[in-house]
Amino acid sequence: MKKETEAVLLRIFIGEDDRHEGRPLYKYLVELFRKEGMAGATVLRGIDGFGKTSHYHTTSILRLSTDLPIVLEVVDTREKIEGVLPKLEGVVTSGLITEEKVTIVFYEGDETKSR
Numbered sequence: 001m002k003k004e005t006e007a008v009l010l011r012i013f014i015g016e017d018d019r020h021e022g023r024p025l026y027k028y029l030v031e032l033f034r035k036e037g038m039a040g041a042t043v044l045r046g047i048d049g050f051g052k053t054s055h056y057h058t059t060s061i062l063r064l065s066t067d068l069p070i071v072l073e074v075v076d077t078r079e080k081i082e083g084v085l086p087k088l089e090g091v092v093t094s095g096l097i098t099e100e101k102v103t104i105v106f107y108e109g110d111e112t113k114s115r
């Protein structure tokens with residue numbers, strides 16, 4: 001069975017070296033989202049990229065960077081996203097946060113069928 005619902009995709013662009021309270025920022029954020037009861041969070045590690053300073057980050061062996069781009073994605077209801085945004089103040093001190101309206105499509109299979 002297919003179900004659709006409207007939601008918000010929150011994307012947070014940071015660097016791998018970014019920290020909060022001495023820990024990697026992306027780990028702190030994933031734990032925060034879990035504690036806040038968000039539907040889920042995913043961390044994506046970039047292989048190439050640059051930010052507002054135009055400093056190039058890459059996994060190329062010739063220019064190996066230790067501060068690769070990190071993108072966190074969280075999808076949930078508008079209310080849940082709006083509830084967590086104030087908690088990002090002072091935690092994400094450099095980077096970029098975007099929001100976009102998305103449609104979530106759930107596919108629920110028949111649990112009684114064997115695989």
